Amino acid sequence: MMTTTSEIDSIKKYKTNELIDLLRKEDLELYTEDLEIIRKQKINGRDFLNKNKEEFRNIGFKLGPALRLKEFAEECKKRKKRFSSYKTKKEVVLTKFGIDNSIKNIPKFVPQTINISDDDDEFQYCIREIKRKMEIIGPARSSNEAVRCLYIETILVSAILIVKRIVREKIFLEPQREIVDEEATG
DSSP, rough: OOOOOHHHHHHTOHHHHHHHHHHHHHHHOOHHHHHHHHHTTTOOHHHHHHHOOOHHTTTTTOOHHHHHHHHHHHHHHHHHHHHHOOOHHHHHHHTTTTTTGGGGOOOOOOOOOOOOOOHHHHHHHHHHHHHHHHHHHTTTTTTOHHHHHHHHHHHHHHHHHHHHHTTOOOOOOOOOOBOOOOOOOO
């Protein structure tokens, strides 16, 4: 179950029918008669989140459904507390460097220019790989993001290897394992 703070806030605003739809989706093993109790008692989202096991029992639920409903309501409330205390990566990074959410306080970064010779091994590897990919896949003009990423990866890996050699530091590339979007994951 994916429950976020905004989802909890929306549960509080649910009318009876919306609450019933949510409970159906949550697979709480509720029967039609259980959902009818909610409908007859006109329980909305706010009512649901504030009920305990005894209150569910008093309005006609059997022990099993009452326990599951109470547990789900508590789970929703706990998740709200957990998620609302999270900080975003941006907040953590800004605080770590003493910036405290003011983008104006970030010191300007002036990159050092370094010349890379045409016969540099990593540079030559990058050029060869791009040419090979162009022979097989074609140019990167395609609107397909996966094709563009194949070219970008080659350039990025070569650039990282060159920078590692120059700064003599360990640098690692952490690939994104999953891309999540409204249309596709992969």
